[in-house]
Amino acid sequence: MRTAQVVPIEMSEGQDIGRERPGGTALVKTVFVKTYGCQMNVYDSARMTEVLAPLGYRPVSVPDGADFIIVNTCHIREKASEKVFSELGRLRRHKEARAAGGGRMFIAVTGCVAQAEGAEILRRAPYVDMVLGPQTYHRLPELVARMERAETGGAGRVATDFPVEAKFDHLPARDGGQTISAFLTVQEGCDKFCSFCVVPYTRGAEFSRPVAQVLAEAAQLVRGGAREIVLLGQNVNAYRGQGPDGAPWGLDRLISALAPIAGLTRLRYTTSHPADMDDRLIAAHRDVPMLMPYLHLPVQSGADRILRAMNRRHTGDDYRRLVRRLRAARPDIALSSDFIVGFPGESEADFEQTLALVGEIGFTQAYSFKYSPRPGTPASLMDGQVPESVKADRLARLQILLDSQQAAFNRQSVGQTMPVLVERPGRRPGQMVGRSPYLQAVRTAAPVGAIGSTIELRITASDARGLAGVPVAHASERVTA
Ligand code: 5AD
Ligand code: SF4
Numbered sequence: 001m002r003t004a005q006v007v008p009i010e011m012s013e014g015q016d017i018g019r020e021r022p023g024g025t026a027l028v029k030t031v032f033v034k035t036y037g038c039q040m041n042v043y044d045s046a047r048m049t050e051v052l053a054p055l056g057y058r059p060v061s062v063p064d065g066a067d068f069i070i071v072n073t074c075h076i077r078e079k080a081s082e083k084v085f086s087e088l089g090r091l092r093r094h095k096e097a098r099a100a101g102g103g104r105m106f107i108a109v110t111g112c113v114a115q116a117e118g119a120e121i122l123r124r125a126p127y128v129d130m131v132l133g134p135q136t137y138h139r140l141p142e143l144v145a146r147m148e149r150a151e152t153g154g155a156g157r158v159a160t161d162f163p164v165e166a167k168f169d170h171l172p173a174r175d176g177g178q179t180i181s182a183f184l185t186v187q188e189g190c191d192k193f194c195s196f197c198v199v200p201y202t203r204g205a206e207f208s209r210p211v212a213q214v215l216a217e218a219a220q221l222v223r224g225g226a227r228e229i230v231l232l233g234q235n236v237n238a239y240r241g242q243g244p245d246g247a248p249w250g251l252d253r254l255i256s257a258l259a260p261i262a263g264l265t266r267l268r269y270t271t272s273h274p275a276d277m278d279d280r281l282i283a284a285h286r287d288v289p290m291l292m293p294y295l296h297l298p299v300q301s302g303a304d305r306i307l308r309a310m311n312r313r314h315t316g317d318d319y320r321r322l323v324r325r326l327r328a329a330r331p332d333i334a335l336s337s338d339f340i341v342g343f344p345g346e347s348e349a350d351f352e353q354t355l356a357l358v359g360e361i362g363f364t365q366a367y368s369f370k371y372s373p374r375p376g377t378p379a380s381l382m383d384g385q386v387p388e389s390v391k392a393d394r395l396a397r398l399q400i401l402l403d404s405q406q407a408a409f410n411r412q413s414v415g416q417t418m419p420v421l422v423e424r425p426g427r428r429p430g431q432m433v434g435r436s437p438y439l440q441a442v443r444t445a446a447p448v449g450a451i452g453s454t455i456e457l458r459i460t461a462s463d464a465r466g467l468a469g470v471p472v473a474h475a476s477e478r479v480t481a
Contacts, residue, residue: 037074
């Protein structure tokens with residue numbers, strides 16, 4: 001896999017999220033949300049759309065003619081803010097066209113770029129009406145209502161920055177999931193301060209949602225049709241949410257509490273830090289069958305010198321030991337990872353240690369990046385910045401290895417029988433697409449009614465688009481993988 005989990009600035013562009021809600025105000029207005037970045041942002045965009053529905057805003061998939069445009073930004077990539085500014089330049093034309101026709105359009109910038117560069121946005125893009133950091137979405141309805149009343153529109157623009165706890169407390173409950181596999185944010189922020197990363201600065205300190213809130217939202221998602229829940233957090237295995245007993249619960253206990261929800265068949269979580277992978281969570285991979293045998297566990301580098309400079313808090317051998325423990329608990333667990341090549345000071349020998357670690361562990365999927373200096377992070381000021389050509393060469397070599405591991409893993413699936421959770425129709429008539437326990441996309445012939453059920457498939461082929469399989473028996477919805 002060459003695309004990155006948090007990069008795909010283009011991943012969900014122009015995605016039409018949220019749904020029309022019955023009721024609401026008589027006047028239907030439209031909101032267009034453009035989402036950059038990770039699943040966390042996709043989730044936030046969906047929630048913003050939901051909180052705007054009672055004000056009469058219906059989501060649309062194109063900006064033309066929309067009453068309200070939200071640009072939900074991601075800061076992790078190089079030039080992220082420049083991309084946001086050029087996007088805003090394009091939206092400005094929509095706003096002007098609208099004004100020329102006697103109409104009105106609001107533009108809001110949200111997410112991590114808003115948090116990090118809010119003042120700059122308000123200065124450089126005077127046509128932006130509102131800037132909101134990631135923890136302030138519950139205030140959207142109030143702010144939009146104020147804007148609509150022209151209290152703040154134009155001259156009096158809005159910029160907010162609120163404490164993290166406020167967000168989850170005040171968002172209204174969601175009314176069901178739209179998808180078979182639903183994301184549920186349980187944790188936000190990060191205290192790790194890897195020297196290359198902006199997340200601790202943009203998303204702030206770690207915060208975990210209380211267990212009761214997570215359970216209630218999960219039950220609602222399942223009532224809305226979700227069969228799989230993916231627990232999300234920047235550092236999800238650092239989860240320490242307040243339990244019903246008042247004590248902090250770890251992710252393992254949260255998983256055990258979610259597992260009995262009737263109708264839920266699968267659980268996953270992402271993204272984890274190796275230093276927070278404790279014995280109990282590892283044991284959950286052995287003891288909770290519906291916890292899928294797949295783990296995204298970024299290692300970043302195989303060289304201890306570089307891991308230290310990255311402030312990763314683990315060595316290459318720590319990672320190897322951890323993988324051995326995971327495989328002892330769940331022998332078929334599939335591992336995915338993130339890598340950075342060309343971190344400041346990385347020598348050819350350091351890079352070869354990364355290749356060696358990849359060769360030893362064997363990843364079924366991976367995201368790899370050239371190091372890109374992020375303003376404000378310690379690594380951006382380090383000596384020994386690596387030339388672009390060297391980074392490109394190392395990235396290409398690493399990706400050849402990772403791609404070959406992924407292809408080999410998919411090939412060895414051919415002939416196996418595995419439970420596949422059917423998620424959506426495929427490209428061809430009569431074709432459905434689902435996911436294997438190891439997160440592989442699997443195509444098969446099945447009726448539309450199979451969506452949401454888990455069927456046993458014998459895998460017959462592996463190609464660039466994923467796997468293909470034929471049903472061997474239908475399993476009921478309650479059968480877990
Ligand atoms: N340069 C390159 N890659 C980065 N990542 C985070 N910050 C940077 C950076 N400055 C990668 C890491 C992380 C993933 C989400 O993005 O590999 O795990
Ligand atoms: Fe960034 Fe490191 Fe935190 Fe991951 S663990 S979000 S890479 S600081």
